[in-house]
Amino acid sequence: MKKFIVILACFGLSVAHAQSYDATKNLRKTMTITWEVVSDVNKACAAEYAKYGHKLPYQMDACAVWKGNTCKIITKKRPTESDVGHEIMHCFQEHFH
Numbered sequence: 001m002k003k004f005i006v007i008l009a010c011f012g013l014s015v016a017h018a019q020s021y022d023a024t025k026n027l028r029k030t031m032t033i034t035w036e037v038v039s040d041v042n043k044a045c046a047a048e049y050a051k052y053g054h055k056l057p058y059q060m061d062a063c064a065v066w067k068g069n070t071c072k073i074i075t076k077k078r079p080t081e082s083d084v085g086h087e088i089m090h091c092f093q094e095h096f097h
């Protein structure tokens with residue numbers, strides 16, 4: 001069985017206001033999420049992307065990497081609610097931009 005790995009997720013811009021998302025587009029109802037807190041988000045995200053042969057497309061405030069029903073979120077030590085919510089949406093919807 002061929003495994004399909006999806007990587008991506010980004011949050012390059014700070015969002016000053018609460019953003020709403022369409023949760024009806026969630027691909028899964030359950031997800032195992034690991035949250036890694038780091039001092040250098042871009043370094044950690046670049047290292048995670050590199051594991052899958054990708055380069056970090058731009059500077060990020062947070063990122064998420066998912067495979068099947070597992071997902072890893074990487075944030076700085078004091079992320080915004082928007083950072084975390086955005087990455088969780090990537091976990092449940094993959095590419096939702």
Ligand SMILES: [Zn+2]
Pocket residue numbers: 009010011086090097
């Ligand atoms: Zn994103």
